[in-house]
Amino acid sequence: MQTNLEGRKVLVTGGASGIGAATVRAMLTEGADVVAADHDAGLLDQLETETKDRPGTLRSVRADLSTLDGCESAVTGALDALGGLDILINNVGTGSVRTFEQLTDDEWLHTMNLNFMSYVRVSRTALPHLRASRNSPAIVNNASDLARQPETQPIDYAASKAAVLAVTKGLSRAEGPHIRVNAVAPGPIWTPFWTKPGGFADTLAELHGMEPMAAVEHEMKLRQLPLQRLGTPEEVANVMVFLASPLSAFVTGAVWGVDGGSIRALY
DSSP states (O other): OOOOOTTOEEEEETTTSHHHHHHHHHHHHTTOEEEEEESOHHHHHHHHHHTTTSSSOEEEEEOOTTSHHHHHHHHHHHHHHHSSOSEEEEOOOOOOOOOTTTOOHHHHHHHHIIIIIHHHHHHHHHHHHHHHOOSOOEEEEEOOGGGTSOOSTTHHHHHHHHHHHHHHHHHHHHHTTTSEEEEEEEOSBOSHHHHSTTSHHHHHHHHHTSOHHHHHHHHHHHTTOTTOSOBOHHHHHHHHHHHHSGGGTTOOSOEEEESTTOOOSOO
């Protein structure tokens, strides 16, 4: 099947690593022209070098997406590089495993600023340009299975992702029929989110008193995950590309689980 994304102008936030980088690679393979926005200039440079032979072109914008200025500069940088915008992938996010009692106000605000308010701010800045697009414009938001089925930890992360789903649903109604707005809800995905020092694997190791990999496997058993493994960034990126493409032309306001079967509810 052809995605018909060749020549589409795409902005991916948090595009330097994990699901964001996998989505950038997939979009470039489809021939889209992409801007990756991220705070990590080194990883952005690596991604540009790695993908230089793909059909699409990649440019990068360094931005602190936890701030209003950073969000606005990411969109401005994308417009300068691309001359317009057809697709927005809101992907940036952060989180670590902490109990409700451990979370301070500052930690709550940091999580909400990056995981939720960046989606609001980038979307708000990008919307006039998406409305002007004549290339089937779309927004795809990266949420989480924890938005629909929260665990005890990380509760701030789950709350931020539940807010993403609410905005996805509301914005899809506000911007239809011209702009489609959907979300993916990944389950546990083996990304730097898990593997980085102090990431989910390390914090689960501390929580369960095990080595990191053993703690992750233990957590998957506790969650009774049918596929009994973590997913890959590429498996989420494939769904991102589908939802951004005309292949999903009659899909809007939807939440697509890429979660290994972690969600057991009917809705």
